[in-house]
Amino acid sequence: MPDVKHFDPDVALDQVVRLFWERGADVTGIADVVQATGLSRSSLYATFGGKERLQAAALRRYLERQSRPVFAALVTDQRGLPAITGFFQRLVAARCTGEHARWGCLVTNTHTGAAREVPEVREILNAHHAALRSAMRAALLTAAELGQVRPDLDPEAGAEALALLAYGVNLRSRAGAEAADLLAGVRTVLDGFTHTKEK
Amino acid sequence: MPDVKHFDPDVALDQVVRLFWERGADVTGIADVVQATGLSRSSLYATFGGKERLQAAALRRYLERQSRPVFAALVTDQRGLPAITGFFQRLVAARCTGEHARWGCLVTNTHTGAAREVPEVREILNAHHAALRSAMRAALLTAAELGQVRPDLDPEAGAEALALLAYGVNLRSRAGAEAADLLAGVRTVLDGFTHTKEK
DNA sequence: CTTATCTTGGAATAGTCGTTCCAAGATAAG
DNA sequence: CTTATCTTGGAACGACTATTCCAAGATAAG
Numbered sequence: 001m002p003d004v005k006h007f008d009p010d011v012a013l014d015q016v017v018r019l020f021w022e023r024g025a026d027v028t029g030i031a032d033v034v035q036a037t038g039l040s041r042s043s044l045y046a047t048f049g050g051k052e053r054l055q056a057a058a059l060r061r062y063l064e065r066q067s068r069p070v071f072a073a074l075v076t077d078q079r080g081l082p083a084i085t086g087f088f089q090r091l092v093a094a095r096c097t098g099e100h101a102r103w104g105c106l107v108t109n110t111h112t113g114a115a116r117e118v119p120e121v122r123e124i125l126n127a128h129h130a131a132l133r134s135a136m137r138a139a140l141l142t143a144a145e146l147g148q149v150r151p152d153l154d155p156e157a158g159a160e161a162l163a164l165l166a167y168g169v170n171l172r173s174r175a176g177a178e179a180a181d182l183l184a185g186v187r188t189v190l191d192g193f194t195h196t197k198e199k
Numbered sequence: 200m201p202d203v204k205h206f207d208p209d210v211a212l213d214q215v216v217r218l219f220w221e222r223g224a225d226v227t228g229i230a231d232v233v234q235a236t237g238l239s240r241s242s243l244y245a246t247f248g249g250k251e252r253l254q255a256a257a258l259r260r261y262l263e264r265q266s267r268p269v270f271a272a273l274v275t276d277q278r279g280l281p282a283i284t285g286f287f288q289r290l291v292a293a294r295c296t297g298e299h300a301r302w303g304c305l306v307t308n309t310h311t312g313a314a315r316e317v318p319e320v321r322e323i324l325n326a327h328h329a330a331l332r333s334a335m336r337a338a339l340l341t342a343a344e345l346g347q348v349r350p351d352l353d354p355e356a357g358a359e360a361l362a363l364l365a366y367g368v369n370l371r372s373r374a375g376a377e378a379a380d381l382l383a384g385v386r387t388v389l390d391g392f393t394h395t396k397e398k
Numbered sequence: 399c400t401t402a403t404c405t406t407g408g409a410a411t412a413g414t415c416g417t418t419c420c421a422a423g424a425t426a427a428g
Numbered sequence: 429c430t431t432a433t434c435t436t437g438g439a440a441c442g443a444c445t446a447t448t449c450c451a452a453g454a455t456a457a458g
Contacts, residue, residue: 192391
């Protein structure tokens with residue numbers, strides 16, 4: 001008997017992700033969301049609730065669509081260190097060129113935003129960090145099995161280091177950093193992880 | 200003949216720095232600044248101009264008071280690697296404990312904020328990055344002279360890596376990261392820089 | 399103590415914020 | 429085609445935003 005939605009909530013949420021990602025959620029008003037999605041305030045609030053819940057939903061969507069596939073690839077990839085190198089090469093490329101250039105990472109950006117205090121949002125941030133760390137650790141363990149990294153490398157600490165490095169890349173890219181500089185920094189860290197041959 | 204200011208602009212700016220640093224400049228209104236400093240809107244605008252200029256002034260003040268002394272110490276310190284280790288130990292301690300715990304770094308926070316597009320602000324961000332890189336490079340060069348780092352380490356790329364690492368620490372600390380995790384990550388990167396002994 | 403000049407408190411501006419509300423429209427089952 | 433139920437457009441809400449303005453107050457030189 002009831003009426004049915006006149007729009008697709010999934011594509012609307014994707015549009016919201018783009019908006020929050022590019023401009024920043026704090027400086028994006030509901031009016032901007034209304035204009036970008038084309039739906040009315042009523043539909044917006046009926047579907048997603050207020051701005052905080054919308055932001056959390058957008059963050060979850062970003063994690064599913066952007067982060068999770070990359071993390072999964074990192075875990076699956078059996079090449080060890082080359083998998084990690086490839087991850088950072090694609091990361092820097094995505095952050096500095098193409099349609100998302102200078103957008104940074106929505107998760108990284110949210111770390112300094114106002115929503116960081118919202119429990120629902122904070123849990124997503126920590127979940128993202130845990131997932132990133134876990135993927136890095138898996139790749140490092142594979143690299144260790146292949147004898148690619150120095151024997152004394154702690155996979156846990158190494159994973160944290162690479163995660164911090166990724167955050168640094170995301171942050172600086174939003175301020176317009178050069179891809180070459182970022183890649184050189186990444187390469188130096190990874191070189192320090194590799195198994196050193198006897199002199 | 201004219202009247203003189205009834206307040207000290209220097210201490211007022213310091214109060215603004217604390218406000219922007221802790222809460223974030225974007226979510227801090229002029230009303231908050233008025234209340235925190237105790238001066239009126241008239242005096243505020245007459246002394247510092249609008250919010251953008253105030254934010255730039257606060258950022259410069261932060262750089263002078265917080266960053267510059269630390270960078271200078273890094274350049275002066277002749278111990279090499281221990282100077283870098285000490286830098287990160289103090290950084291993590293400052294970010295995770297004490298009165299500024301969980302505040303992050305004002306410069307890092309500004310990277311994702313709305314003011315990042317303001318030319319005056321962007322120049323300060325890039326100047327900060329250049330100063331941080333330069334200080335790291337100087338310390339790495341000292342470490343190289345002392346034979347503390349692996350011979351093939353590029354000081355330029357190494358400095359960029361350490362700068363990115365510092366940004367990562369700043370970012371994660373604002374989300375409540377554990378000091379132990381951050382320190383473990385830092386130590387792993389620095390271990391990779393050290394001169395490896397023959398097996 | 400007058401006077402020129404700056405500062406100060408506080409009201410007022412126009413605009414935007416997130417959110418709520420309701421009548422009008424759309425839907426599909428009976 | 430009636431009817432119950434949801435959706436939709438859009439007006440309206442009070443609270444906030446940064447900024448401007450001006451009369452009243454403070455200052456120190458002459």
